[in-house]
Amino acid sequence: MIIEVCGPGCPRCQATEKNVLQVVKELGMELGEEAQVVEVKDIKQISARGVIMTPAVLIDGVKVCEGRIPGPQEVKKWIEERK
Amino acid sequence: MVEKCLCEASEVLIFPCSGASNCGQIANQAAVQLTEEGIGRMYCLAGIGAHDSVMVETTKAAKRVVAIDGCSTACAKRTLEHAGLMVTDCLDVTEGGIEKVHDFKLSPQDISSIAARVKERLGPGDNSRIKDSVKV
Numbered sequence: 001m002i003i004e005v006c007g008p009g010c011p012r013c014q015a016t017e018k019n020v021l022q023v024v025k026e027l028g029m030e031l032g033e034e035a036q037v038v039e040v041k042d043i044k045q046i047s048a049r050g051v052i053m054t055p056a057v058l059i060d061g062v063k064v065c066e067g068r069i070p071g072p073q074e075v076k077k078w079i080e081e082r083k
Numbered sequence: 084m085v086e087k088c089l090c091e092a093s094e095v096l097i098f099p100c101s102g103a104s105n106c107g108q109i110a111n112q113a114a115v116q117l118t119e120e121g122i123g124r125m126y127c128l129a130g131i132g133a134h135d136s137v138m139v140e141t142t143k144a145a146k147r148v149v150a151i152d153g154c155s156t157a158c159a160k161r162t163l164e165h166a167g168l169m170v171t172d173c174l175d176v177t178e179g180g181i182e183k184v185h186d187f188k189l190s191p192q193d194i195s196s197i198a199a200r201v202k203e204r205l206g207p208g209d210n211s212r213i214k215d216s217v218k219v
Contacts (some may be wrong), residue, residue, distance in 0.1 A: 053124060053141065067124075067141040 001029075001082060002061075006040040007054035015069045016055035022076040035079075095123030095205065096142055098131065098159045099151040106153030106176040106183045109190075113176075113197035114151055122202055123149060128159055131166045139166050147171045149201060154183050172204050 003020055007013025020037055029035040040046055049058055053067030057075070064070075064078045095131060097117055099110035114125040130138035142148055142163070150159040150173040160173045177183055181193050 023139050052127065065140070066137055067126075067146040 001034060001059065002036045002038060004038045004040050004058040006046045006049060006051050006056040008041050012069055017058065019059065019070060019072050019075055022074050023079060027079060043076045094145055095147040095149065096126045096145040097123045097149045097151065098126060098128045098163060100153050100159040101128065102158065104153055104154040104183050104185050105187060105189060106181060108187055109176050109181065109193050109197055110151040110153045111188060111199065114192040116194060116198045117201055128162055132162050134166055143169050147205060151197065151201065174200055174204060
């Protein structure tokens with residue numbers, strides 16, 4: 001599973017990534033093996049993913065959230081739905 | 084830290100109707116101007132019309148949801164409401180005396196006056212006072 005966190009790197013983006021990493025850890029997923037968490041900071045790359053507002057989260061190429069910081073429970077639900 | 088962040092101003096989302104008249108396009112340009120000034124963030128009314136779940140959830144999380152309609156048909160406001168969203172502020176371009184015609188000769192003064200009316204409606208400073216109280 002590839003989880004992309006899109007955002008140029010402000011505190012809101014960092015908080016999003018932190019929540020994603022926390023959930024990946026809680027679910028016992030091995031980073032790099034079961035789940036790759038990738039930061040996408042380049043504006044062109046972000047736009048190419050159909051993101052209008054950041055922070056945004058994509059799981060295996062599907063946008064699941066944008067323009068807000070998702071809570072850990074939401075992130076957990078999205079990951080579990082796609083496992 | 085990055086110079087410009089797309090996370091800015093996402094708490095005030097602006098939805099112009101972008102309709103096929105001078106007034107619809109004035110609404111559109113006013114939303115562009117407000118976004119460029121950092122007052123809020125123009126967002127996709129078409130995405131809401133398509134009931135895109137990500138866009139609907141993003142809009143639900145906003146503190147202010149602003150509809151700028153070109154005329155009294157109020158398509159932007161109604162589209163948002165149809166998706167189950169609460170519009171916190173709505174404005175009709177024609178209410179200020181701008182006549183709806185079917186050409187696209189837009190006056191910069193009209194665009195600025197609509198942007199100014201939205202700013203007046205939003206008021207100064209922190210928008211957190213209405214947080215959660217108007218969400219569905």
